[in-house]
Amino acid sequence: MAVTRRQFMKVSxxxxxxxxxxxxxxxxxxxxxxxxxxxxxxxxxxxxRNACPYCAVACGVIVYSLGxxxxxxxxxxxxxxxxxxxxxxxxxxxxRGAAVLDFVRSPNRTKYPMIRKPGSDKFERVSWDVAxxxxxxxxxxDRDKNFIAKNRDGVTVNRWISTGFFGTSSQSNEAGYxxxxxxxxxxxxxxxxxxxx
Ligand code: SF4
Numbered sequence: 001m002a003v004t005r006r007q008f009m010k011v012s013x014x015x016x017x018x019x020x021x022x023x024x025x026x027x028x029x030x031x032x033x034x035x036x037x038x039x040x041x042x043x044x045x046x047x048x049r050n051a052c053p054y055c056a057v058a059c060g061v062i063v064y065s066l067g068x069x070x071x072x073x074x075x076x077x078x079x080x081x082x083x084x085x086x087x088x089x090x091x092x093x094x095x096r097g098a099a100v101l102d103f104v105r106s107p108n109r110t111k112y113p114m115i116r117k118p119g120s121d122k123f124e125r126v127s128w129d130v131a132x133x134x135x136x137x138x139x140x141x142d143r144d145k146n147f148i149a150k151n152r153d154g155v156t157v158n159r160w161i162s163t164g165f166f167g168t169s170s171q172s173n174e175a176g177y178x179x180x181x182x183x184x185x186x187x188x189x190x191x192x193x194x195x196x197x
Contacts, residue, residue, distance in 0.1 A: 042079060049083060052097040056169040056195030059097055060086025063104075077104050139163060139186075147187060160187035169195030 045064035052059045060083030067075035080101045084091035093100075103109065113131035114123040126134075146162040165188055167179045183191045 045078060046075075049086075051170050052093065052100055053103070053168075053170055054096050054100070054194075056193075057088060058170045059083075059089035059093055061093070061097070061100065077101065080104070143186060158187045159189060161189050163188060164190030164192060167191060167193040169193045 042064050045066055046068075048063045048065065050061050050063050052061050061080050062083050063077055064079040064081075065075045065077045067073040082089050082091040082093040082097070113126050113128060115126050115131070115134070116123045142163050143160050146160065148157055148159040148161070151157050165179075165183045167176065167183075169176075171179070180191070
C-alpha cells in the first residue's frame with residue numbers, strides 16, 4: 001500500500017504517543033492518548049511546489065496553504081518547508097530560505113505593478129497591461145535615442161547601453177533562454193540577475 005508523507009506523519013505521531021505510554025504498561029491510557037492526538041496541522045492544507053526566490057541555487061520548497069479562491073475563501077500560506085523530492089536541496093533550506101514565510105507575509109511585499117506619476121509622492125496600483133505598455137514605450141524611446149550601430153572606428157557593434165534588464169536565475173531554462181534572446185536581440189549589454197551569469 002502506498003503511504004503519502006501526510007499519512008506517514010499522522011500515523012507516526014499517533015503511534016509514537018501510544019507506544020511510549022503502552023511500553024510503560026498503561027495500554028488503555030496509551031490508546032486514549034492516541035485518540036486524543038490532534039490532527040497534523042498541515043493535514044488539510046494544499047501543498048504547492050515552488051522554488052525559493054532568494055538565490056541562484058533555487059531550492060525546491062513546498063508551500064502549504066488553507067482556503068480556496070474558487071470557493072470564495074481567501075487562500076493563506078501557513079507554512080513553507082524544503083521539498084524532500086527536489087534534486088537540488090533534498091528537503092533542506094538555508095536560514096534565509098527557511099524564513100521565506102516572512103517574505104510571503106511581509107506587508108512591504110510588492111504584489112502588483114505600481115507607478116509613481118510625475119510630481120506625485122506616492123505609488124499607485126496599475127494593471128499589468130498599463131505597466132507592460134509603459135515599460136515597452138520607455139524602452140523603445142530610449143533605444144531609438146541611444147542605440148549605437150557603429151563605434152568610432154566604423155565597426156558595427158549594435159549596442160544599447162543606456163538601459164539595463166533584470167532577469168532571475170529562479171526561472172526555467174526555457175524562460176532564461178527567451179530572456180537572453182530578447183535582451184541580446186535588442187542590443188542590450190546590461191543583463192543582471194542574482195546568479196551573475
Ligand atoms: S534556501 Fe537558501 S540556498 Fe536555497 S535557494 Fe533559498 S536562499 Fe538559496
